[in-house]
Amino acid sequence: MTERTSACPFLADGGEMGALMRAYPWTGTALGEPSTWPQSLRSMISVCLNSPMLGAVLWGPELRMLYNDAYIPLMRDRHPAALGQPVADIWGEEWLRVAKPLLEVMSGGKGFERRSVAVPMVRDGLEQLTHWDFTTAPIRGEDGAIIGLFNQGVDITERVLGAEAARESEAQLRQALAAGDGVGTWAWDVVEDRVRADARFAHLYGVPVELARSGGPIANFFRRIHPDDLPRVRAAVAEALRTGDVFSEEYRLVDERGTVRWVLARGQCERAADGTPLRFPGASFDITERKRLEDALNALNADLEQRVEARTQELSKAEDALRQSQKMEAVGQLTGGLAHDFNNLIQGITGSLQIARRRIEAGRLEDVDRFMDGALRSADRASALTHRLLAFARRQPLDPRPVDANGLIASLADIFRRTVGEGIDLAIAPAADLWKARCDPHLLESALLNLVINARDAMPDGGSLRIESANARLEGSAATTNAGVLSGDYVCISVADTGCGMSEETKSRAFEPFFTTKQMGHGTGLGLSMIYGFAGQSEGNVTIASELGRGTTISLYLPRDDGVSQPEIASPPVEAPSAAGRGETILVIEDEEIVRDLIVLMLRDLGYEVVEAADGVTGIAILKSSRPIDLLVTDIGLPGQDGWVVADVARAERPDLKILFMTGYAEKAELAESVLGSGMAMVTKPISIEALADRIREMIPIS
Structure with missing residues (x-):
C-alpha cells in the first residue's frame, strides 16, 4: 500500500477507525466507539481525508473538527491541536461570522453551494486574507438524524482580487472622465x-x-x-x-x-x-501636467548632471593632487637614495684626489697610486649606479642581438661559482633546443650576476642555487609584470634559491628603486629594479615566486629572436685587440672644456692626432676644409649646431667618414639607437680610456 501523509495518518487507508479512538479518546465520549459510527459518517470521513480540495468534517452536537491536508494552512498554528475539538472553541469570533448558515443546515437539513467566505490564511510564510466558495452538506445517521456536516472549499482569492482591481480601474476611469x-x-x-x-x-x-x-x-x-x-x-x-x-x-x-x-x-x-x-x-x-512633470524631471536631471560633472571635476583634481603627492613621495625616495649613494661616491673621489694632491705637493709620491686607484673605483661605482638607474627607467642604450643564453650562462659558470662560494651548491640546467634570445648580452650578464649575488645573500648558512633555461610562451594574464608585454615566444632564465624567501609585502616592493632588505651599506637597492627595467626595455618580462623560509625563484623572460638579426653572441671576447692608435687623425667636438681636454689627452696618449672644436660651427668649418680626418667624435648636445647637424654635414662633405657620438643624456642615447646609420656608433658618458679606445679601434681598425 502506498504511504500517504495526512492530517490524520491513521485514517489514510479509510479503515483503522480503532486507531482514531486510541489516538483521540474524546471520540468515544462524543460519538461512541468508531465501530458503531454510521456508515455515512465513515464514508464522509474517508472522502474528506482523500480529497485534494480543502475539506472538513464537523460531527456531533459540538461539531468537533476533522480535516484533511489541504485544510492545514487555514488552521495556521491551531494544527494539530484542533483535531477533535469543537469548531466554536477553535475559530472563536471568526466562527460567529459563518456559524448561522452552518447551524441552519444542522437544524433544517438543507445544504448549500458556493457560500463565499473571507478567511485569514498563512501562505509562503505570510498571513493574507483569502476568499473561498464553500459547499456544505449534512451527514445523517442510520435513523436519518443529522449527526454532522461536510464542508468542501474552493479558493477564489485570485478571482475576487481581479474583480476588485477591475472595479478600481473602472472607478478611476470614471473619475478621470468626470474631472x-x-x-x-x-x-x-x-x-x-x-x-x-x-x-x-x-x-x-x-x-x-x-x-x-x-x-x-x-x-x-x-x-x-x-x-x-x-x-x-x-x-x-x-x-x-x-x-x-x-x-x-x-x-x-x-x-x-x-x-x-x-x-x-x-x-x-x-x-x-x-x-x-x-x-x-x-x-x-x-497632458499638460505630464509635460510639466517631464520638464521638471529634465531640469532635475540637467541639474544632477551638472552636479555630477562638478563632482567629477573635483574628484579628478583630487586624484591629480594624490598622484602628484605620490609622485613627489617617489621622487623624494629616489632622490634621497641617490643623494646617499652619490654623496658617498663623491666623497671617495674628492677625498682621494685631495689627499693625492697634498702628497704630490709635499713630494710624497709613494702612496699617490693608492689614492688615485680609490678615486677611480669610486668613479666606476658612480658610473655603474647611473647605468642601474637608467636600466630601471628603461633609458639605457641597448645593443640587442641574438644571444645563445645557454652558452652565455656556461661562460659565466666559473664566475658564478666563485661568487656563491663553497657553502652553496650550484646547479646549471640548460634546456635542449633552446631558442635564441634577443637582448643586450652585456646587460644580461649583469642581470644574471645580480640575481646570483642576491641568491647568495639570501642563503648565509648555505643552500642550493639552480640556474635553468627553458623555452616559454606568455599568454594573456601571464604577461602582466611589465606593462606592454605582448603574448608570444620567450626564452626564460630562472634563478632559484633555497634561502629565506620574501614576504608578500617585500615581493610587492622588490622592484622599487633603493628598496632593499639588506643592512645599510650592503646593497644599493637597485639590483632588481635594474633587472626590471632591462626586461621591460628588452620587451620582455620578469616574475617573482617566493615564500618565506622556502626560497625564491626569479624568472627573466626575453623575447625569442626572429632569426634575421646580427650574428649571435654567446660570451664577450676573451682578449681585446690592441687599442693603441697609429697616428690617425680624429676630430673631437665637445663644448665642455674640461671634458674636451680629458678626451683630447686620452686620445693623444693613445697615439692619435687630435683636432678639437668647442662647438658645432667650428667643427663644421673643419669638416669643410681639406684637412684629412679619419674619425669624427662629437657630442650630441652642442650649442648652436648640434651633433646631428654636424653629422649631416660630415656625411655630405665626407661620405665615408666614420662618426662616433657621445652623450650624457639618456633620452638622446636611446633615440640614437633608432637613427644610427652605417659607420655610426654611440657611447655614453662617463667612459673610460680603455672603453673609448676599444670603440675607436672598432671604427678605424688597423689596416
Whole structure:
C-alpha cells in the first residue's frame, strides 16, 4: 500500500477507525466507539481525508473538527491541536461570522453551494486574507438524524482580487472622465470636412460648444495649434489620411490669453474600399501636467548632471593632487637614495684626489697610486649606479642581438661559482633546443650576476642555487609584470634559491628603486629594479615566486629572436685587440672644456692626432676644409649646431667618414639607437680610456 501523509495518518487507508479512538479518546465520549459510527459518517470521513480540495468534517452536537491536508494552512498554528475539538472553541469570533448558515443546515437539513467566505490564511510564510466558495452538506445517521456536516472549499482569492482591481480601474476611469476637460472625443467627416466633438474637446480647443456639436471645418480646430507645431500636425494628418495608419501626435494649444496647454491626439482614418478617406474619429488628452512633470524631471536631471560633472571635476583634481603627492613621495625616495649613494661616491673621489694632491705637493709620491686607484673605483661605482638607474627607467642604450643564453650562462659558470662560494651548491640546467634570445648580452650578464649575488645573500648558512633555461610562451594574464608585454615566444632564465624567501609585502616592493632588505651599506637597492627595467626595455618580462623560509625563484623572460638579426653572441671576447692608435687623425667636438681636454689627452696618449672644436660651427668649418680626418667624435648636445647637424654635414662633405657620438643624456642615447646609420656608433658618458679606445679601434681598425 502506498504511504500517504495526512492530517490524520491513521485514517489514510479509510479503515483503522480503532486507531482514531486510541489516538483521540474524546471520540468515544462524543460519538461512541468508531465501530458503531454510521456508515455515512465513515464514508464522509474517508472522502474528506482523500480529497485534494480543502475539506472538513464537523460531527456531533459540538461539531468537533476533522480535516484533511489541504485544510492545514487555514488552521495556521491551531494544527494539530484542533483535531477533535469543537469548531466554536477553535475559530472563536471568526466562527460567529459563518456559524448561522452552518447551524441552519444542522437544524433544517438543507445544504448549500458556493457560500463565499473571507478567511485569514498563512501562505509562503505570510498571513493574507483569502476568499473561498464553500459547499456544505449534512451527514445523517442510520435513523436519518443529522449527526454532522461536510464542508468542501474552493479558493477564489485570485478571482475576487481581479474583480476588485477591475472595479478600481473602472472607478478611476470614471473619475478621470468626470474631472472636466481632460479628455475630449471628436469625429471628422472627411468628405464634408465637418468635425463634430463633445464639450470637453470644444473647451480644450477654444471653440464654442454649439459649433463643436453641430460641426465645423477642421481649420476651426487647427487655429489654436502652436505655429511651431502646426506644420508637423498637418503632415501627420495627411499621412494618416493617405495610409490609414494610426494618427498619434503631441502638440501645444495656445488660447487667446497666450496660455499654453499640451495635448495628445490619437485617431485613425476609416476609408472606403478604394482607399478614399471617409471618417476620422479620435480623442484628445490633456497632458499638460505630464509635460510639466517631464520638464521638471529634465531640469532635475540637467541639474544632477551638472552636479555630477562638478563632482567629477573635483574628484579628478583630487586624484591629480594624490598622484602628484605620490609622485613627489617617489621622487623624494629616489632622490634621497641617490643623494646617499652619490654623496658617498663623491666623497671617495674628492677625498682621494685631495689627499693625492697634498702628497704630490709635499713630494710624497709613494702612496699617490693608492689614492688615485680609490678615486677611480669610486668613479666606476658612480658610473655603474647611473647605468642601474637608467636600466630601471628603461633609458639605457641597448645593443640587442641574438644571444645563445645557454652558452652565455656556461661562460659565466666559473664566475658564478666563485661568487656563491663553497657553502652553496650550484646547479646549471640548460634546456635542449633552446631558442635564441634577443637582448643586450652585456646587460644580461649583469642581470644574471645580480640575481646570483642576491641568491647568495639570501642563503648565509648555505643552500642550493639552480640556474635553468627553458623555452616559454606568455599568454594573456601571464604577461602582466611589465606593462606592454605582448603574448608570444620567450626564452626564460630562472634563478632559484633555497634561502629565506620574501614576504608578500617585500615581493610587492622588490622592484622599487633603493628598496632593499639588506643592512645599510650592503646593497644599493637597485639590483632588481635594474633587472626590471632591462626586461621591460628588452620587451620582455620578469616574475617573482617566493615564500618565506622556502626560497625564491626569479624568472627573466626575453623575447625569442626572429632569426634575421646580427650574428649571435654567446660570451664577450676573451682578449681585446690592441687599442693603441697609429697616428690617425680624429676630430673631437665637445663644448665642455674640461671634458674636451680629458678626451683630447686620452686620445693623444693613445697615439692619435687630435683636432678639437668647442662647438658645432667650428667643427663644421673643419669638416669643410681639406684637412684629412679619419674619425669624427662629437657630442650630441652642442650649442648652436648640434651633433646631428654636424653629422649631416660630415656625411655630405665626407661620405665615408666614420662618426662616433657621445652623450650624457639618456633620452638622446636611446633615440640614437633608432637613427644610427652605417659607420655610426654611440657611447655614453662617463667612459673610460680603455672603453673609448676599444670603440675607436672598432671604427678605424688597423689596416
